[in-house]
Amino acid sequence: MIHARLALMCVLAVAGPSAHAAVCRLAVEADDVMQFRQKQLAISQDCSDVEIKLTHVGHQPAAVMGHNWVLVRTADIAAVTIAGQKAGRSLNFQQPGDKRIIAATGIVGGGESATVTFSTANLRAGESYTYFCSSPGHGLAMRGALLFGGADAGHLTAASGSKVAPRADGGRASPGAAAPDGT
Numbered sequence: 661m662i663h664a665r666l667a668l669m670c671v672l673a674v675a676g677p678s679a680h681a682a683v684c685r686l687a688v689e690a691d692d693v694m695q696f697r698q699k700q701l702a703i704s705q706d707c708s709d710v711e712i713k714l715t716h717v718g719h720q721p722a723a724v725m726g727h728n729w730v731l732v733r734t735a736d737i738a739a740v741t742i743a744g745q746k747a748g749r750s751l752n753f754q755q756p757g758d759k760r761i762i763a764a765t766g767i768v769g770g771g772e773s774a775t776v777t778f779s780t781a782n783l784r785a786g787e788s789y790t791y792f793c794s795s796p797g798h799g800l801a802m803r804g805a806l807l808f809g810g811a812d813a814g815h816l817t818a819a820s821g822s823k824v825a826p827r828a829d830g831g832r833a834s835p836g837a838a839a840p841d842g843t
């Protein structure tokens with residue numbers, strides 16, 4: 661019992677500072693001509709968590725022009741792309757458990773959207789991050805830079821993502837949050 665109480669006290673002590681948690685929301689649009697309409701996203705270090713909502717603003721079905729949003733360190737794009745192709749469509753072109761994937765949505769078709777939330781604790785200021793679509797043949801055209809922290813982030817409108825109260829689940833997400841949805 662004593663151990664349990666001590667453990668609880670530790671949890672509370674750690675939970676205190678996270679009262680500053682702020683979820684910053686960003687929208688990304690993808691279309692029928694294989695493009696992300698946002699070529700760059702900036703995230704302030706004030707954001708504890710980031711919610712990305714990918715919306716396919718086109719009309720083509722997922723089987724024809726399906727898109728996802730996959731965030732990786734820029735250096736990992738090629739390897740993650742290859743692993744994703746092997747995983748196949750049923751797994752959203754993402755290798756299950758791929759630790760190089762920082763965050764990812766499932767595949768969406770025209771008129772659909774998907775959301776993923778991840779902690780900025782997984783990001784490092786100054787690192788080069790890229791988001792891309794891992795559908796076969798899309799990655800070269802569909803990619804953009806994600807800026808975290810640093811001087812640039814403060815000057816981009818996207819950096820002012822609305823801050824909202826932390827959600828009950830803490831807003832945490834792992835690549836598991838982008839688990840295959842069967843599409």
Ligand SMILES: [Cu+2]
Pocket residue numbers: 694725726727728793794795798802
């Ligand atoms: Cu795509």
